[in-house]
Amino acid sequence: MQLRGSTALITGASRRIGRAIAERLADAGCNVALHCRHADEHAHACRDACAARGVRAVTLEASLLDPDAVAALPGLVVAEFGRLDILINNAATFEPMSLADFSLDRWQRDLAVNLTAPMILAHASAAALRSAGGRVINLCDAAAERPFPGYLSYCTSKAALESLTRSLALALAPEVCVVGVAPGVALWPDPMDSATKERLLSRIPLGRSGEPSDIAELIHFLLERGDYITGQILRVDGGRALR
Numbered sequence: 180m181q182l183r184g185s186t187a188l189i190t191g192a193s194r195r196i197g198r199a200i201a202e203r204l205a206d207a208g209c210n211v212a213l214h215c216r217h218a219d220e221h222a223h224a225c226r227d228a229c230a231a232r233g234v235r236a237v238t239l240e241a242s243l244l245d246p247d248a249v250a251a252l253p254g255l256v257v258a259e260f261g262r263l264d265i266l267i268n269n270a271a272t273f274e275p276m277s278l279a280d281f282s283l284d285r286w287q288r289d290l291a292v293n294l295t296a297p298m299i300l301a302h303a304s305a306a307a308l309r310s311a312g313g314r315v316i317n318l319c320d321a322a323a324e325r326p327f328p329g330y331l332s333y334c335t336s337k338a339a340l341e342s343l344t345r346s347l348a349l350a351l352a353p354e355v356c357v358v359g360v361a362p363g364v365a366l367w368p369d370p371m372d373s374a375t376k377e378r379l380l381s382r383i384p385l386g387r388s389g390e391p392s393d394i395a396e397l398i399h400f401l402l403e404r405g406d407y408i409t410g411q412i413l414r415v416d417g418g419r420a421l422r
């Protein structure tokens with residue numbers, strides 16, 4: 180698809196991988212609607228960095244725990260930009276939950292952010308995406324297949340998001356391609372101790388962590404060149420899935 184002049188809605192775009200994606204799309208001439216939990220200094224910095232690349236950039240504040248606020252986002256983008264071509268479900272919550280820690284409230288909150296919000300957004304965006312011949316990209320996780328111990332709700336939510344990616348690819352075909360991008364380690368969680376980092380790195384055949392730009396570059400490729408790719412989950416994990 181032609182990125183120049185298109186419009187993308189990116190969730191959790193204020194920092195880290197979301198910001199890298201936003202700036203990469205802005206580099207390609209794509210206007211960006213930057214969803215954030217709070218329009219704080221990180222959100223404004225990302226908006227300004229994108230606008231400095233010559234595209235239109237706005238921040239849209241919403242808690243992904245509020246289904247009505249989530250459902251309203253695509254309409255706000257269409258009202259602002261006149262179109263919505265690309266939905267990137269990047270935001271997520273990543274918190275430990277062991278069997279002993281299980282609480283129904285926490286479980287439901289984690290699934291609401293990581294799984295239900297992408298579903299609501301896909302539903303609310305579907306008409307605009309169809310008429311644009313657009314794309315949905317879901318940020319999954321290589322850990323969906325080989326779960327981290329003690330991250331029950333997170334790993335379950337990401338495994339379900341993979342499944343949702345395939346179902347949405349069928350539901351939105353033939354107009355819209357839907358792809359999952361599954362990082363391994365693209366950016367360490369903050370905080371993380373060095374012993375845990377070493378242990379995780381030892382399982383990565385390429386021997387190093389990735390970078391947010393690895394994710395942003397793949398997404399750029401998928402949007403610009405991936406016209407015949409849908410329903411796939413593409414790992415960007417340095418080969419971690421092999422071990």
Ligand SMILES: NC(=O)c1ccc[n+]([C@@H]2O[C@H](COP(=O)([O-])OP(=O)(O)OC[C@H]3O[C@@H](n4cnc5c(N)ncnc54)[C@H](OP(=O)(O)O)[C@@H]3O)[C@@H](O)[C@H]2O)c1
Binds near residue numbers: 194196217241270363
């Ligand atoms: N980092 C990695 O190496 C890695 C590895 C595998 C998969 N992934 C996936 O890649 C994506 C991006 O990773 P990341 O590490 O950059 O993500 P992150 O920093 O953990 O989270 C991204 C954004 O999600 C937003 N968010 C979380 N809960 C929210 C809520 N209830 N309402 C609104 N916004 C909310 C956060 O907003 P605030 O800033 O306001 O908190 C944050 O900016 C995620 O889907 C993640 O699961 C990342």
